[in-house]
Structure formats: C-alpha cells, structure tokens
Amino acid sequence: MTAGTIEIAGAGGDRIEAYYAGPSGGGSHGGVVLIHHLPGYDRWSKEVARRFAADGYHALLPNLYSREAPGADPDDAAAVARKRGGVPDERLVGDVAGAAAHLRGLPTSNGKVAVIGHCSGGRQAVLAACNLDLQGVVDCYGAYVIGTPPADFPVQAGGLEDQLANLSCPLLGMFGAEDSYPSPEQVAELDRLLTGHGKQHELHSYDGAGHAFFCTDRPSYRQQQAVDGYSKIADFFARTIG
Amino acid sequence: MCTYNTEHATITGSGKARAGWVALTEATVYFDHPVHAQAEHTLNIDLTGTGAAGDRIAVELTASSARELVAAIERALSKVPAGLL
Numbered sequence: 389m390t391a392g393t394i395e396i397a398g399a400g401g402d403r404i405e406a407y408y409a410g411p412s413g414g415g416s417h418g419g420v421v422l423i424h425h426l427p428g429y430d431r432w433s434k435e436v437a438r439r440f441a442a443d444g445y446h447a448l449l450p451n452l453y454s455r456e457a458p459g460a461d462p463d464d465a466a467a468v469a470r471k472r473g474g475v476p477d478e479r480l481v482g483d484v485a486g487a488a489a490h491l492r493g494l495p496t497s498n499g500k501v502a503v504i505g506h507c508s509g510g511r512q513a514v515l516a517a518c519n520l521d522l523q524g525v526v527d528c529y530g531a532y533v534i535g536t537p538p539a540d541f542p543v544q545a546g547g548l549e550d551q552l553a554n555l556s557c558p559l560l561g562m563f564g565a566e567d568s569y570p571s572p573e574q575v576a577e578l579d580r581l582l583t584g585h586g587k588q589h590e591l592h593s594y595d596g597a598g599h600a601f602f603c604t605d606r607p608s609y610r611q612q613q614a615v616d617g618y619s620k621i622a623d624f625f626a627r628t629i630g
Numbered sequence: 631m632c633t634y635n636t637e638h639a640t641i642t643g644s645g646k647a648r649a650g651w652v653a654l655t656e657a658t659v660y661f662d663h664p665v666h667a668q669a670e671h672t673l674n675i676d677l678t679g680t681g682a683a684g685d686r687i688a689v690e691l692t693a694s695s696a697r698e699l700v701a702a703i704e705r706a707l708s709k710v711p712a713g714l715l
Binding site (some may be wrong): 426427456457460461462465467468470471477531537541545552565569607608627 | 633634636638649658662665668669670676678681682684686688
C-alpha cells in the first residue's frame with residue numbers, strides 16, 4: 389500500500405490538500421472519494437482511507453477545509469470552518485469532482501469511482517452523486533439529506549429532496565435506528581423518494597446504534613454494527629466499482 | 631448525532647495559546663462531539679482572534695461542568711466592588 393498527503397485540483401482549480409491511500413503495484417482498481425465528517429480531515433478519516441486501500445481501492449480524502457486553514461491541525465481547521473458556517477455546496481461538488489478526476493487519471497484506475505461520507509459528509513456524498521457522474525454512493529448517517537434545517541442553522545446545508553431525481557448511481561445507506569439526525573422517519577422518506585424516482589438503493593438501519601457508529605475513537609462506536617456495515621460496504625463497492 | 635448548534639459572541643481580552651499570549655475577539659460556543667474529552671458530546675468553546683487557526687484556545691467541558699463554570703463566572707462578577715465594571 390502507498391499512503392500519504394498529496395495536492396489535487398479542487399473547485400475552481402484551487403490546489404487543495406488530500407490524503408491518498410491505494411494499492412501498490414499494477415492491476416486495475418476502482419476509486420473511492422472519502423468525504424470527512426464535520427470534525428474534519430482527522431486521523432480516523434485517514435484510517436478509513438487506508439482500510440479501503442487494503443481492500444484494493446484507490447482512496448482519496450480531500451481536505452475540505454484546506455482553504456480556511458491551510459496547514460493547520462485538523463481540529464483547528466474544523467473550528468475555523470465551523471465558525472464560518474461550513475463548506476458551501478457548490479465548492480463541495482467541485483472538490484469531489486476534482487478528487488474523482490484525479491482517481492480516474494491514475495495509471496491503474498479502472499475508471500470507476502464511488503463516493504462515501506460520514507455525518508455531514510454523508511449528506512455531501514449524496515449531494516455529489518446528484519451532481520456528478522459516479523458509479524456508487526454510500527451515505528453513512530448523513531443529516532439533512534431529507535428535511536429542512538431550522539432557520540438559525542449555523543452550517544450551510546439544506547435538504548436534497550429536489551435533487552434526488554438526478555442521482556447518478558446506486559446508493560447504499562447506513563443508519564443507526566437510535567439516531568435523530570437523520571431520524572428513522574427521514575430514512576423512511578429517503579427510501580420512499582428513491583423508490584419513486586426508480587433509483588437503485590439499499591438502506592440499512594441498525595438497532596442498538598445511533599449516530600457515528602463507525603467512529604472507532606468515539607463512545608458512539610458499535611463494534612457489531614460497524615463490522616456488519618463494513619461488510620455491506622465491501623460488497624457494494626465490489627458490485628459498483630470493483 | 632452532530633448537533634451543529636453554534637453560538638457566537640464578540641469578546642475583548644487576551645488568552646494564552648500555544649505560541650504565547652494573543653488578543654481575542656470572538657468566541658464560538660457549541661454543544662457537539664469533542665475531539666479529546668471522553669464524552670459523546672461536550673460544551674465546546676473556541677476563543678479566537680486575528681491570528682492563525684492554531685492560535686485558537688479551545689476547551690471541551692461536560693454539560694454539568696460548563697454550567698459550574700458559568701455559575702463561577704457569575705459569582706466572581708457579582709462580587710466585584712461597585713464602580714469597577
């Protein structure tokens with residue numbers, strides 16, 4: 389495996405930091421754009437990138453806060469981004485487009501790219517898949533894919549109901565049944581809308597889990613649900629970008 | 631869950647960051663996942679000025695200890711002799 393920090397072209401051609409992890413040697417491999425959660429471009433997110441690399445994929449984690457705080461510690465950069473209201477949707481789509489183009493340009497790319505995100509990144513993954521030509525999207529407990537944030541909501545995010553008709557690829561959704569953001573009712577609404585649009589999708593809600601059950605360094609981690617979830621993600625990637 | 635809740639306050643004063651004392655102009659207050667504290671959610675405060683992102687002064691407090699801190703600040707201010715505020 390090869391892993392380390394690189395620079396890629398993001399939205400508007402901006403040079404942004406990204407963490408790449410992928411298989412060494414030859415072959416033909418799919419790509420995974422990993423969107424980090426609200427706490428930022430942190431160690432756990434890089435661990436997840438290496439996990440996908442170990443499974444045989446080129447994984448790329450763009451630092452969405454590169455512009456706000458270049459070179460800063462991930463937690464300091466996240467604090468700046470939060471203070472400024474998060475990442476604008478248009479810029480996010482451009483950054484993911486840049487990451488996908490970088491992956492497709494690798495000599496051992498098979499040309500297929502999926503996007504996966506956790507927490508705020510779950511919503512952003514769906515947003516990207518509604519605006520870009522991708523082969524798969526995994527939404528891990530993304531809030532406000534469905535539903536409207538309150539008027540004083542501090543982060544730039546809104547429901548994606550009116551964009552789901554444009555979803556370009558199959559969707560895998562991983563949720564905790566005890567989560568409130570998104571709630572089980574919102575997950576059911578997502579299922580209903582995707583079915584209505586004839587979009588291929590598969591949603592899993594785990595009992596005994598709430599938000600962030602994949603996060604190994606948080607009390608919210610749920611080992612049994614996360615292990616099963618990763619097996620479903622591996623199966624999904626094998627079908628969509630393998 | 632990520633609460634996203636964020637409150638802002640304009641402040642005047644100074645704080646000691648990793649590189650030394652800095653002027654502070656803004657406080658960001660939110661109840662959400664901590665980076666370091668051993669709790670699912672904490673009351674987090676970022677005190678910042680015009681310096682670099684790393685000049686942030688950050689604390690992550692349990693909800694009960696945050697309330698204790700607020701009460702202590704109020705007690706301290708209530709004991710200030712008349713005319714000093």
